Amino acid sequence: MMACLPSVSSRRTPPLFVDIWEGVRSRPGRFGLSLFAMSIGMAVLTTLIALLVGLESRSQQLSSQLGTNVIAILPKAQADRKFLLTTHAQLLRENYPGSKVSGVRHTTATTSGTDRSLSVVAVEESFFAIRQWPIIAGRFFDQSDLQNRKRYAVVTQALLRDWQWGVGDTILLKNTPFLIIGVVGSEDSALGGEYGDSRLITGETAIFVPITVASHWDDSADGSEPIDALYVRPPSHVPASQVLPGLQNLLTQPDLHLQALSWIIPASLIRNVKQMQGTVGLTVGAIAVLCLVLGGTTLTSLLVANVRERIAEIGLRRAMGATERDIALLFIAEGCAATVTAGVLGSLSIHLIIVQELALLSRFPFELGIHTLLLPIAFSVVLGALFSCWPAMSAARICPAEALRAE
Amino acid sequence: MKPILEFRGVSRSYESGSGTQTVLRDVNISIFAGEFSAITGPSGSGKSTFLNLCALLDEPTTGEIYFDDVPTSGLSEALLCNLRKNAVGMVFQQYCLLPYRTVLENVLFRFRYLDMDSAETRKLARNALAMVGLEGFEDRSTHQLSGGEMQRVGIARAIALKPRLLVADEPTGNLDSAAAAQVMRCLQQLGEQGDIAILLVTHDESLLKYTSRHLSFNDGLLTECE
Ligand SMILES: Nc1ncnc2c1ncn2[C@@H]1O[C@H](COP(=O)(O)OP(=O)(O)OP(=O)(O)O)[C@@H](O)[C@H]1O
Ligand SMILES: [Mg+2]
Numbered sequence: 001m002m003a004c005l006p007s008v009s010s011r012r013t014p015p016l017f018v019d020i021w022e023g024v025r026s027r028p029g030r031f032g033l034s035l036f037a038m039s040i041g042m043a044v045l046t047t048l049i050a051l052l053v054g055l056e057s058r059s060q061q062l063s064s065q066l067g068t069n070v071i072a073i074l075p076k077a078q079a080d081r082k083f084l085l086t087t088h089a090q091l092l093r094e095n096y097p098g099s100k101v102s103g104v105r106h107t108t109a110t111t112s113g114t115d116r117s118l119s120v121v122a123v124e125e126s127f128f129a130i131r132q133w134p135i136i137a138g139r140f141f142d143q144s145d146l147q148n149r150k151r152y153a154v155v156t157q158a159l160l161r162d163w164q165w166g167v168g169d170t171i172l173l174k175n176t177p178f179l180i181i182g183v184v185g186s187e188d189s190a191l192g193g194e195y196g197d198s199r200l201i202t203g204e205t206a207i208f209v210p211i212t213v214a215s216h217w218d219d220s221a222d223g224s225e226p227i228d229a230l231y232v233r234p235p236s237h238v239p240a241s242q243v244l245p246g247l248q249n250l251l252t253q254p255d256l257h258l259q260a261l262s263w264i265i266p267a268s269l270i271r272n273v274k275q276m277q278g279t280v281g282l283t284v285g286a287i288a289v290l291c292l293v294l295g296g297t298t299l300t301s302l303l304v305a306n307v308r309e310r311i312a313e314i315g316l317r318r319a320m321g322a323t324e325r326d327i328a329l330l331f332i333a334e335g336c337a338a339t340v341t342a343g344v345l346g347s348l349s350i351h352l353i354i355v356q357e358l359a360l361l362s363r364f365p366f367e368l369g370i371h372t373l374l375l376p377i378a379f380s381v382v383l384g385a386l387f388s389c390w391p392a393m394s395a396a397r398i399c400p401a402e403a404l405r406a407e
Numbered sequence: 408m409k410p411i412l413e414f415r416g417v418s419r420s421y422e423s424g425s426g427t428q429t430v431l432r433d434v435n436i437s438i439f440a441g442e443f444s445a446i447t448g449p450s451g452s453g454k455s456t457f458l459n460l461c462a463l464l465d466e467p468t469t470g471e472i473y474f475d476d477v478p479t480s481g482l483s484e485a486l487l488c489n490l491r492k493n494a495v496g497m498v499f500q501q502y503c504l505l506p507y508r509t510v511l512e513n514v515l516f517r518f519r520y521l522d523m524d525s526a527e528t529r530k531l532a533r534n535a536l537a538m539v540g541l542e543g544f545e546d547r548s549t550h551q552l553s554g555g556e557m558q559r560v561g562i563a564r565a566i567a568l569k570p571r572l573l574v575a576d577e578p579t580g581n582l583d584s585a586a587a588a589q590v591m592r593c594l595q596q597l598g599e600q601g602d603i604a605i606l607l608v609t610h611d612e613s614l615l616k617y618t619s620r621h622l623s624f625n626d627g628l629l630t631e632c633e
Contacts, residue, residue: 321492401465
């Protein structure tokens with residue numbers, strides 16, 4: 001007896017693009033309005049994601065470039081720069097025998113055959129172990145080099161490439177010959193700018209010389225010489241944050257006259273970034289949420305109006321055999337079409353703006369990528385479904401016989 | 408012969424603020440293949456309500472509707488939708504055509520919720536248009552049609568997939584007598600094929616000459632007229 005009833009087909013007919021396009025086309029103004037509001041929300045959301053991801057990778061960069069467990073001590077930016085002395089480094093070394101300590105002094109020098117001035121960084125032998133840069137050729141200084149005040153130089157890879165120097169070459173710095181004994185791969189550009197301190201940067205093109213040589217070769221004094229910064233690396237099992245208070249006590253003793261110091265550890269750099277992340281997340285996030293809620297409610301009201309106007313069409317579809325689910329899907333698909341279009345528009349326009357105006361916006365570490373494309377679009381699908389859910393349900397619940405009365 | 412559709416003790420009432428309004432009372436009738444029935448009656452007597460029940464778009468308050476001897480109250484929504492799209496065709500007073508589609512696309516809309524090969528559906532749609540005398544109108548936009556032509560598109564859509572039951576609620580209500588006659592001849596030819604039952608609601612007694620059976624509603628009560 002049931003044989004004459006057609007069996008339920010398991011395949012669903014998805015709402016066709018034609019159906020969606022017709023819905024859009026019949027009310028272009030309304031659709032445009034909600035598209036506009038949504039697009040702005042999506043653009044702000046893309047910016048937010050680009051910024052948060054950018055800040056996250058900046059914080060990783062910062063800690064990896066300073067070294068994971070390093071304390072940098074600098075005079076406060078406004079203070080007289082040359083009041084940290086090599087004797088202070090000595091003081092730390094005596095009090096913290098397990099830690100590596102190095103003073104650093106920055107100067108510039110010209111070399112023969114060019115008037116380009118080079119950044120010369122006078123360091124102690126422990127400096128490379130503290131910053132943990134890889135040695136690419138030759139070797140670093142050792143203790144005897146420093147004791148014997150050897151006129152040795154370690155250069156960065158970039159310099160080597162630019163000047164075609166090699167290990168074993170002799171270069172003239174302020175007319176004094178230095179023998180290149182090693183090449184180091186240094187990278188610390190992220191340490192400058194908003195979150196670090198530009199004095200932490202030695203740069204990609206620097207020449208490192210022993211600090212003891214520098215004292216004779218530069219304006220010499222009595223062995224208690226000014227330095228620009230101090231680096232301390234505690235033993236690997238002791239976190240920098242744990243050593244920090246002791247160091248601070250030691251160096252802020254009144255008789256040392258060293259109050260105005262900046263203490264920089266990876267954690268404090270990252271804290272700066274995290275603070276920024278929090279601020280950005282809150283402000284930009286609030287704007288994004290506001291725009292999206294605004295866009296979403298516009299979309300909902302658009303769809304509610306559509307449902308009301310299209311009751312006869314709903315009746316026709318039901319008469320043609322559409323199930324409640326088919327009707328709900330139709331309106332959800334229309335909602336998603338609006339939000340996904342907005343997601344693509346918003347995200348693409350932000351990509352364009354950021355790529356075009358990168359120089360202008362470089363204060364902020366935007367990071368574009370697959371995440372800034374796919375996340376907003378994925379999010380827009382969810383939003384579309386969310387905001388069209390209610391109108392779609394109400395459309396599905398309309399009784400077909402009543403709908404046809406509206407014909 | 409088994410009826411396609413059978414009403415047993417069907418009534419339909421609506422709850423409203425002022426109480427219960429009974430629109431159909433104890434309707435008992437069998438509809439057979441090959442019948443072309445006209446349904447008449449005053450406005451508000453329950454004709455459309457009856458037709459919606461026949462098209463399985465509504466459910467009776469009491470009583471049972473049998474489709475091919477199967478009680479429809481026991482069918483799931485999915486099965487009802489399936490019956491509707493496979494076995495029932497509907498024609499509407501306001502034609503109910505989709506404004507942004509061509510004539511052919513409107514007829515193809517019959518297959519919107521069916522899984523059928525598109526070459527096949529195109530063939531069926533063209534055949535249906537030929538049957539209502541609208542060959543060559545395929546690519547016309549629907550606003551370029553007269554009322555009679557629009558209604559014939561509506562009929563073509565209803566019969567593109569041959570239904571077992573065709574219900575038409577005042578299909579000639581908006582047409583002049585010439586156009587109405589054309590539409591009625593279309594339906595009559597269809598009914599003459601023998602395997603399809605047609606239910607037609609009309610206010611126009613002059614159309615009774617096309618039909619083979621006459622049912623009349625009065626205040627929710629169905630009477631068979633000879
Ligand atoms: N959803 C509903 N709720 C309450 N009453 C309804 C509803 N639908 C129909 N009715 C009532 O049922 C009665 C019968 O309506 P129906 O549409 O079947 O009449 P009809 O015979 O088709 O009239 P007409 O010739 O004017 O189309 C009417 O009085 C109408 O007001
Ligand atoms: Mg009616």
